[in-house]
Amino acid sequence: MGRLFDIIMRIVTIIAMIGLLGSYTAPYVNPNVFYFSSLLGYTYHYLLIVNIILLLYWIARWKKIAILSILIIAAGYPLITTYYGLNPQTVPDAPHDLSIMTYNIQMLGIGEKDAPAKIENYINNSNNDIVCMQEFPQREASFKKFPAYPYYHRNRDVALVSRYPIINKGVIKFDKGHSAACVYGDIAIGKDTIRVYSVHLESYRLGKNEQQIYKELTSGNTQNATQGVKTISSRLVTANRNRAKQAQIIKDHMLQSPYPVIICGDFNDTPISFAYHTLSEGMKDCFIEKGRGLGNTYIGEFPSFRIDHILHTPTLGTVSYTRDTVKYSDHYPVQSDIRF
Numbered sequence: 001m002g003r004l005f006d007i008i009m010r011i012v013t014i015i016a017m018i019g020l021l022g023s024y025t026a027p028y029v030n031p032n033v034f035y036f037s038s039l040l041g042y043t044y045h046y047l048l049i050v051n052i053i054l055l056l057y058w059i060a061r062w063k064k065i066a067i068l069s070i071l072i073i074a075a076g077y078p079l080i081t082t083y084y085g086l087n088p089q090t091v092p093d094a095p096h097d098l099s100i101m102t103y104n105i106q107m108l109g110i111g112e113k114d115a116p117a118k119i120e121n122y123i124n125n126s127n128n129d130i131v132c133m134q135e136f137p138q139r140e141a142s143f144k145k146f147p148a149y150p151y152y153h154r155n156r157d158v159a160l161v162s163r164y165p166i167i168n169k170g171v172i173k174f175d176k177g178h179s180a181a182c183v184y185g186d187i188a189i190g191k192d193t194i195r196v197y198s199v200h201l202e203s204y205r206l207g208k209n210e211q212q213i214y215k216e217l218t219s220g221n222t223q224n225a226t227q228g229v230k231t232i233s234s235r236l237v238t239a240n241r242n243r244a245k246q247a248q249i250i251k252d253h254m255l256q257s258p259y260p261v262i263i264c265g266d267f268n269d270t271p272i273s274f275a276y277h278t279l280s281e282g283m284k285d286c287f288i289e290k291g292r293g294l295g296n297t298y299i300g301e302f303p304s305f306r307i308d309h310i311l312h313t314p315t316l317g318t319v320s321y322t323r324d325t326v327k328y329s330d331h332y333p334v335q336s337d338i339r340f
Contacts, residue, residue: 297323
């Protein structure tokens with residue numbers, strides 16, 4: 001019986017190792033070429049935990065397979081640092097030149113009676129110099145709710161507000177049928193000018209039907225599991241493919257910028273994704289530089305991931321990174337202090 005259990009555990013371990021290795025490919029394989037890698041990317045966090053548990057089991061058993069397990073987990077260390085902040089506590093009020101925040105405000109907190117006022121007060125009193133917002137109400141009058149920021153730019157559901165003058169601004173255009181939006185502004189801060197992008201990449205478009213399917217699956221109701229998994233997977237794949245295209249369009253525009261760049265917003269994608277990798281390549285991620293812990297930013301109906309990001313060109317420096325766990329929206333706001 002003990003030998004049979006050992007064989008089963010080895011099979012489980014090998015499957016878990018293969019799955020983890022597959023998830024490592026998600027940032028590098030375009031989902032428009034091979035979509036399955038992008039789906040494995042969602043499982044990275046769980047596969048890593050499973051592999052660590054299995055590693056501890058084999059270490060306790062003093063088996064050589066533990067060495068292979070260590071090597072496979074270690075091979076993904078660069079991805080671990082994008083998912084788990086390993087930095088010490090940042091120094092409060094350290095010298096910096098700019099404070100910036102990104103916040104998906106969920107149309108000013110749909111569904112909560114007092115959420116709009118809370119979000120408005122929170123942003124106006126945040127002491128940030130620039131705020132990038134997603135799911136921003138598509139009304140010009142909405143900017144009057146943020147008197148602390150006299151300069152602004154908006155397109156569709158993304159907005160950029162600033163205490164400093166926006167000397168040039170524009171819109172990134174995507175293919176028809178895409179739900180993504182992106183604006184940018186060249187902002188003059190003293191003698192310096194930076195280009196800031198506020199972005200909201202393609203959402204998964206998971207409605208009430210998909211939410212119900214997810215609840216049934218997670219509650220153990222597997223009666224329609226196969227069809228449910230197919231339905232949700234199809235939505236994920238479509239969104240992943242669209243975001244890959246959108247990220248490349250934005251990246252091409254960023255590479256033409258005459259100024260240092262900060263891009264932030266709701267990417268709708270984790271760090272273990274092709275879209276994130278495209279936008280972050282050659283950039284610094286404020287979370288990786290100064291973040292701690294998991295840093296999950298989405299708090300809606302589906303599993304929580306870090307999908308809201310702040311990236312900047314390496315010529316700028318990250319002084320601090322903060323995720324504030326206020327629950328006025330289905331996302332947490334993310335803030336960072338930057339030095340020039």
